[in-house]
Amino acid sequence: MSIQATPGVSLTPTPTKELLTTNYLDVFNFDNQYLPDLVTEEFQRYGNQSVKGFLERTGSESASSSDLIKWSEETRLRNVAKGVERNATTNVFDLEGHPFRVNEVILINDGTNEDIAHITAVNDDDFTAVSVKSGGFDVGTTGLNLFVIGSEFAKGTNGMSESKEAPVDIYENSPVIIKDVDAVNGSDMTQVGWIEIPSEEGGGFLWYLKSRSQTRMRFDDNLEMSMIEGRSVEAGSAAAGAGKKGTEGFFEAVEEGNVFSGVADTLADFDDVLQRLDQQAAIEENMLFVNRTQSLAIDDMLAAQNSYGSGGTSYGVFGDEETALNLGFTGFRRGEYDFYKTSWKYLNDPTTRGAFTGTGKVNGVLVPAGTTNVYDEVMGENANLPFLHVKFRAAQGEDRRYKTWMIGSAGGARTTDKDVNEMHMLSERALCTMGRNNFVIFKA
Numbered sequence: 001m002s003i004q005a006t007p008g009v010s011l012t013p014t015p016t017k018e019l020l021t022t023n024y025l026d027v028f029n030f031d032n033q034y035l036p037d038l039v040t041e042e043f044q045r046y047g048n049q050s051v052k053g054f055l056e057r058t059g060s061e062s063a064s065s066s067d068l069i070k071w072s073e074e075t076r077l078r079n080v081a082k083g084v085e086r087n088a089t090t091n092v093f094d095l096e097g098h099p100f101r102v103n104e105v106i107l108i109n110d111g112t113n114e115d116i117a118h119i120t121a122v123n124d125d126d127f128t129a130v131s132v133k134s135g136g137f138d139v140g141t142t143g144l145n146l147f148v149i150g151s152e153f154a155k156g157t158n159g160m161s162e163s164k165e166a167p168v169d170i171y172e173n174s175p176v177i178i179k180d181v182d183a184v185n186g187s188d189m190t191q192v193g194w195i196e197i198p199s200e201e202g203g204g205f206l207w208y209l210k211s212r213s214q215t216r217m218r219f220d221d222n223l224e225m226s227m228i229e230g231r232s233v234e235a236g237s238a239a240a241g242a243g244k245k246g247t248e249g250f251f252e253a254v255e256e257g258n259v260f261s262g263v264a265d266t267l268a269d270f271d272d273v274l275q276r277l278d279q280q281a282a283i284e285e286n287m288l289f290v291n292r293t294q295s296l297a298i299d300d301m302l303a304a305q306n307s308y309g310s311g312g313t314s315y316g317v318f319g320d321e322e323t324a325l326n327l328g329f330t331g332f333r334r335g336e337y338d339f340y341k342t343s344w345k346y347l348n349d350p351t352t353r354g355a356f357t358g359t360g361k362v363n364g365v366l367v368p369a370g371t372t373n374v375y376d377e378v379m380g381e382n383a384n385l386p387f388l389h390v391k392f393r394a395a396q397g398e399d400r401r402y403k404t405w406m407i408g409s410a411g412g413a414r415t416t417d418k419d420v421n422e423m424h425m426l427s428e429r430a431l432c433t434m435g436r437n438n439f440v441i442f443k444a
Helices: 054-058 208-229 250-254 269-279 293-301
Strands: 059-064 070-072 080-086 091-092 105-110 114-122 126-131 142-152 168-173 176-185 260-262 285-290 332-335 338-343 362-370 370-374 381-386 390-397 403-408 418-431 439-444
Touching: 054 059, 054 208, 054 390, 059 269, 059 381, 059 418, 070 418, 168 418, 176 208, 208 250, 208 418, 250 362, 250 418, 250 439, 260 269, 269 332, 269 338, 269 362, 269 439, 285 293, 293 362, 381 390
Parallel strands: 059 390, 260 439, 285 338
Antiparallel strands: 070 168, 070 370, 080 091, 080 142, 091 126, 105 114, 105 142, 114 126, 176 418, 285 362, 332 338, 362 439, 370 381, 390 418, 403 418
16 A cells, blocks of 8 residues: 555645735625634644755854855875885886885785885886785786885985975865845735734734744755755856855765765665774764655664564664654664764755655765864864864954844835835855765765
8 A cells, every 4th residue: 555646735826925815814805794714823734844954953153254265174194095006126116296205115905905115216108016925926916005104224325315204185166145134015914814823933913024024034944955956057157157156065065075876775885984984084973864764764774773673663762662663763873873863854845845845856965073274264263163064254343144134114214215125035055964975965
């Protein structure tokens, strides 16, 4: 059996761009002596429709005074060369732009055998190394992996002739300006409606407050979705020709890190993730923000580890079968890594990412907990920041984190002679995804 397709989820667009009076009580009929039995309280049949909250839980915000945000992240302390080829006669190793120096000692592995060798000569695209074994190298000539384990100098010789500088990766992002407006004419601001709106949306019977509250909620959602879904505008594109520059969003950044294809539903899948994290910074505590499919897959995987999971039941926190049947999990530990799972509403909502199916559907993300140390190229100083960090434009008297202002001649506004009240909203911000090699995105 399966849930029927009809009736389905209602996705009829309700916000409109024109000013309406149809929601106000503006028809008075005294010919009918009977009053209708009105249910004045509005029922929120879709619950809280806001999808924001992800960045509030995982990051922080700080001010920036520049059009360009730049930061640098350190690269690997050591280098490993993979897939290197060796000339069996001359023992010359081909590796374009290699970092190795004369007198360094390297460990070589071909998947079967290992060798220790000393580097005797270097060029830009190759180097020569000699084996420590009397019979020469045991490793083959192709598919070699190698790295430096130290160095050795003969007595009375000069020191290392080349300096090895620490490289850095420099990242940058540009803030985008996000705006919205809600307008109502002065007359409608005095019109009392017959539906009482919820207190969190303004309360009372003035219906224009409902539209104004929802405009603000949509704007709040758009602020977060812009940071999550933003894409950098490529040079030569039509958007670039229209003067747009875009901004690097969360998904664009983490796709440069680690991508898991499909749904992770077995311990072997998560073992693959652990091995990749071992090769990165190995952040022990991680948060999983997932859609319903990935969430249920993790629940089923963990339930199967219980001796009662297969064909049986797993009970609640008190272990009493009469207390609760617990088929959901909020976290687990595997291989010294802790994972805390939560459903991400944005990925489930049928008016956002929950509407997408097929290849490329985002099933979830793994976000490392804690902070990372980066060098702020603009401020010229080191800073410990959350892995996800929002920068908003602000300087002296201008704070563009979340600006609101009124124009018109109604509702307290005294800026124009137009009989309206317009609430304008503006924000200028960018998301800095730091240490993107520590994130994992799960995609269909």
